[in-house]
Amino acid sequence: MTIGRDQVLHVAKLAELAVREGELDRLVEQLNRIVDYVAQLDEVPGDAPADPFLPGPPSVALRQDVPGPVPLTRPPAAFAPEFADGFFLVPRHGAMEDL
Amino acid sequence: MSWETVVGLEVHVQLSTRTKMFCACRTTFGDPPNTNVCPTCLGLPGALPVPNAQAVRLATRAALALGSSVRGRSVFARKNYFYPDLPKGYQISQFDQPLATGGRVALESPERGRIEVGITRLHLEEDAGKLVHDRFPAKTAVDLNRAGTPLAEIVSEPDMRSPGEARAYLVALRQILVYAGVSDCSMEQGSLRVDANISVRRPGDARLGTKTEVKNLNSFANVERALEAERLRQIALLEGGERVAQVTLLFNAGSGQVKPLRSKEESHDYRYFPDPDLPPLVLSPEWIADQRAELPELPDARRARLEIAFGIPAYDARVLTSEVALADYFESVAAAGVEPKAAANWVMGDVMSTYNEGGTFPVSAERLGSLIALVRDGVLSHQAAKRVYTELASSLGEEPKVVAERLGLVQVSDEGALAGWVDEVLAAHPAEVERFRGGEAKLMGFFVGQVMKRSKGKADPKAVQPVLQEKLRSG
Amino acid sequence: MSAGATAARETGARLAAADAAGLNATLHWSQELLDAEGARVDAMGRPGPLAALPIAIKDNIVTTEQPTTCGSRILEGYLSPYDATAVRRLRAAGALIACKANMDEFAMGSSTEHSAFGRVKHPIDPTRVPGGSSGGSAALVAAGVVPAALGSETGGSVRQPASFCGVVGVKPSYGRVSRYGLVAFGSSLDCISAFGRTVDEAARVLSAMSGHDPLDATTIDHPPVAAPAPLPDLKGLRIGLPREYFPADLHPGVAAALQRTEDAIRQLGAELCDVSLPHSRYAVPTYYIVAPAEAAANLARYDGVRYGPRKVGPGGDIRALYQATRGEGFGAEVRRRILVGTYVLSAGYYDAYYRKAQRVRALIADDFRRAFASGVDLLLTPTTPTPAFRAGEKTEDPVAMYLADIFVCAISLAGLPALSLPVGLTEGLPVGAQLIAPFFEDERLLAAAAALERVVAATAEVGG
Numbered sequence A: 001m002t003i004g005r006d007q008v009l010h011v012a013k014l015a016e017l018a019v020r021e022g023e024l025d026r027l028v029e030q031l032n033r034i035v036d037y038v039a040q041l042d043e044v045p046g047d048a049p050a051d052p053f054l055p056g057p058p059s060v061a062l063r064q065d066v067p068g069p070v071p072l073t074r075p076p077a078a079f080a081p082e083f084a085d086g087f088f089l090v091p092r093h094g095a096m097e098d099l
Numbered sequence B: 001m002s003w004e005t006v007v008g009l010e011v012h013v014q015l016s017t018r019t020k021m022f023c024a025c026r027t028t029f030g031d032p033p034n035t036n037v038c039p040t041c042l043g044l045p046g047a048l049p050v051p052n053a054q055a056v057r058l059a060t061r062a063a064l065a066l067g068s069s070v071r072g073r074s075v076f077a078r079k080n081y082f083y084p085d086l087p088k089g090y091q092i093s094q095f096d097q098p099l100a101t102g103g104r105v106a107l108e109s110p111e112r113g114r115i116e117v118g119i120t121r122l123h124l125e126e127d128a129g130k131l132v133h134d135r136f137p138a139k140t141a142v143d144l145n146r147a148g149t150p151l152a153e154i155v156s157e158p159d160m161r162s163p164g165e166a167r168a169y170l171v172a173l174r175q176i177l178v179y180a181g182v183s184d185c186s187m188e189q190g191s192l193r194v195d196a197n198i199s200v201r202r203p204g205d206a207r208l209g210t211k212t213e214v215k216n217l218n219s220f221a222n223v224e225r226a227l228e229a230e231r232l233r234q235i236a237l238l239e240g241g242e243r244v245a246q247v248t249l250l251f252n253a254g255s256g257q258v259k260p261l262r263s264k265e266e267s268h269d270y271r272y273f274p275d276p277d278l279p280p281l282v283l284s285p286e287w288i289a290d291q292r293a294e295l296p297e298l299p300d301a302r303r304a305r306l307e308i309a310f311g312i313p314a315y316d317a318r319v320l321t322s323e324v325a326l327a328d329y330f331e332s333v334a335a336a337g338v339e340p341k342a343a344a345n346w347v348m349g350d351v352m353s354t355y356n357e358g359g360t361f362p363v364s365a366e367r368l369g370s371l372i373a374l375v376r377d378g379v380l381s382h383q384a385a386k387r388v389y390t391e392l393a394s395s396l397g398e399e400p401k402v403v404a405e406r407l408g409l410v411q412v413s414d415e416g417a418l419a420g421w422v423d424e425v426l427a428a429h430p431a432e433v434e435r436f437r438g439g440e441a442k443l444m445g446f447f448v449g450q451v452m453k454r455s456k457g458k459a460d461p462k463a464v465q466p467v468l469q470e471k472l473r474s475g
Numbered sequence C: 001m002s003a004g005a006t007a008a009r010e011t012g013a014r015l016a017a018a019d020a021a022g023l024n025a026t027l028h029w030s031q032e033l034l035d036a037e038g039a040r041v042d043a044m045g046r047p048g049p050l051a052a053l054p055i056a057i058k059d060n061i062v063t064t065e066q067p068t069t070c071g072s073r074i075l076e077g078y079l080s081p082y083d084a085t086a087v088r089r090l091r092a093a094g095a096l097i098a099c100k101a102n103m104d105e106f107a108m109g110s111s112t113e114h115s116a117f118g119r120v121k122h123p124i125d126p127t128r129v130p131g132g133s134s135g136g137s138a139a140l141v142a143a144g145v146v147p148a149a150l151g152s153e154t155g156g157s158v159r160q161p162a163s164f165c166g167v168v169g170v171k172p173s174y175g176r177v178s179r180y181g182l183v184a185f186g187s188s189l190d191c192i193s194a195f196g197r198t199v200d201e202a203a204r205v206l207s208a209m210s211g212h213d214p215l216d217a218t219t220i221d222h223p224p225v226a227a228p229a230p231l232p233d234l235k236g237l238r239i240g241l242p243r244e245y246f247p248a249d250l251h252p253g254v255a256a257a258l259q260r261t262e263d264a265i266r267q268l269g270a271e272l273c274d275v276s277l278p279h280s281r282y283a284v285p286t287y288y289i290v291a292p293a294e295a296a297a298n299l300a301r302y303d304g305v306r307y308g309p310r311k312v313g314p315g316g317d318i319r320a321l322y323q324a325t326r327g328e329g330f331g332a333e334v335r336r337r338i339l340v341g342t343y344v345l346s347a348g349y350y351d352a353y354y355r356k357a358q359r360v361r362a363l364i365a366d367d368f369r370r371a372f373a374s375g376v377d378l379l380l381t382p383t384t385p386t387p388a389f390r391a392g393e394k395t396e397d398p399v400a401m402y403l404a405d406i407f408v409c410a411i412s413l414a415g416l417p418a419l420s421l422p423v424g425l426t427e428g429l430p431v432g433a434q435l436i437a438p439f440f441e442d443e444r445l446l447a448a449a450a451a452l453e454r455v456v457a458a459t460a461e462v463g464g
Ligand SMILES: [Mg+2]
Pocket: B012, B093, B125, B153
């Protein structure tokens, strides 16, 4: 199983990661190294248990519907990169309606 | 040659909880931006989700109300995509193991009469935040108050065959969810949102045509309009020998047109996987049974009961059950011991028009009951009663009888008073009197009308005639 | 001067010295904050079980006073508006937050060379690595700067550096310590864990911060870990030696140190027996599918929209903002793992990788269940195949770096409690032995380790 340049670029797009010029070839090589390495799981017979292993509780404990969130010791304005009139701001972009 | 339209709907309803799906922030609508937020719904580093028990209860109720089977074990999954209104870079939803599957919604099709539309699945998920595009130049503003609000996503089978059926489905679905107390389903406040999938094919064709998805449908009427526009667009393409591309379209309510958004080819790969922060949601059969037992009476059941218990026409029963409040009001008016059909007419008439305007009932059911009784007992004419009703609507808790007397609308059936008006009428119309005596019996109606006129509607028509008869024969 | 204030002064002096010596183990601390902590502790009504104990906190555990960067540019200067549950509980128990400790970026690494703020040096040999990803915490305890520290484990990130640095590192059962406020890497694996100079110190820290937390749906409703009274001996205990963990090519010094540990265990009256964990050989490849997949989603929130430094990017639109902020904010190893994680979850590959890994994970966990069910009370293995390696030795080959965790990964996948205990030196470098207990038998693990700790000569050369 090998990953090509296009595939790496496609995955990078899904992950919203800019891949720097010249970085790509090395990345392709390293990802192939890793993916070939993990591919050894194919040796394991397929008759393994179907249910995924869960380390935590067998079922989720629910929260009562009572207001009282964890308080913020500083407001969003204090940590937001761009903030105005109570809003986080981002650049507007053409395809913004694109859901 | 004709075309068959195939429609399936995805409906998101906001569940009526006090707090969000995975954190204890309030879900109140219209607060200042980013004030109902916490580490979890802001997607801050290290924050974790904990599911809201009430959201699970309401979604379960919704599923049971739709006849879906609720799974004893469902799994929260992460739906991965980047968008500024999505704080974590993934939405917590349910994927291959949803809360409920199956179910149906019965409705009156404008074309096919009574039909059933199948429900594919119902699952729990969290809402995204709100984006404001027009407030800052060249910027989009992000408000995360809504982020994390609990939603139930209800996916229908592609069982609808016209835009009208799609609208009827939405009306019926909304009614069921409101009856079940799951959501207020207000499209204005965005607590009910619709995405539509539509395709066309030749009648009898087993295969479905290529479907498109229509978004941004902000009212039931617009769902119908948008689907009609898209139906015609697809047919035009096919008849022009072209093929339909699998695209997402936005409906522009202004122009009434749909415009393509993006083709599925370049659509996202959501990379769903079970959310490791959330163990499976396990619901015991006993708990599910309890939820079923607690379900209130649903629209179909109530419609049938009103029809049978009060002997009113099916049409009346459907109108009266269109809103829970209306049905409740009707039942308490009828309980006041008046003739149910009369009560139905009043509720579907004056009461419904005021209710549709203000969403309230200015006249208590008891008072309307006694008003209707006054008409039944001949104390008030129907016309007079309508005037009394309007007066009651604005008056502070006066009794109908009192208002009727204050307005001098109580009918007069006292011989003496009637004789006075009759004499005046006969004196004023000697010619007609002659003709009547000459055998024109049909003039009786004319004389009654004149008496009513002189009495300003107070004279009891039933009592007027014998007096007229008497006076016309004599003399 | 009262205990808290004194501890604050002395700790500050040791931190300053360590920084001056170029250990590069701290990311944020100040004498003012330390003094404030000291004053707060002195003002407490009752001193609490950790009275005036200075604790270093790995920089992926959020604190409101100091920045929390996870050793990454993408969170440079980030001040959390809330405290992690573990931090709240430690402070309530009377501990002082001493500093934030350096780490591999987002805990992705086994050498603490992958910190955006420079590598941490091994306290004994600066040309070597302290292990990782909790290398800063381990180095600070080993260098005697703090008696205890918090680290985090996803695949051995506390036990492995504990072994390299010659300190005690304890990973609790998954679900025993709240993850609320631990910056997520692999959520189904992540465990806040404790370093101490001794088993007792680590156990006391663990005890103070463990227990159910309504803010973390993966914590288990079970009483906190009770710091156990050390056993006088190990009579009646059966300790299994999984043969897959003692390969022929095991470093001779490590092998000798483990041999000496086995002898000590026999002297204490415990019985040793062979067991097999056949699927453990797949632990590292399984881990390197599960952890990156979860990480790819967990790290999606670092998008430059709500917090952290923002890079606008060429296009100036939202996509360019995302790609520049993330592309420049994340280091090479983090970017690699995000790409791998995205790949194994993407359409057409999910079954071949992620689903498969989930199945193998279940088999690995089942091996342990079976071994313990066969009447074994604890398992003993080397913590690492070699002592601390040289800086730069494995940075070129990611897989070679991954293999440094070959003996610790399986335990994380199975969610079991385990610890690394220093059991000797080889060529002057510490060697750790790993003890593994059944799920939620953390107390048994700690009690046995405390007994063993008294008899093994942790600071004696083993030769080999
Ligand atoms: Mg949805």
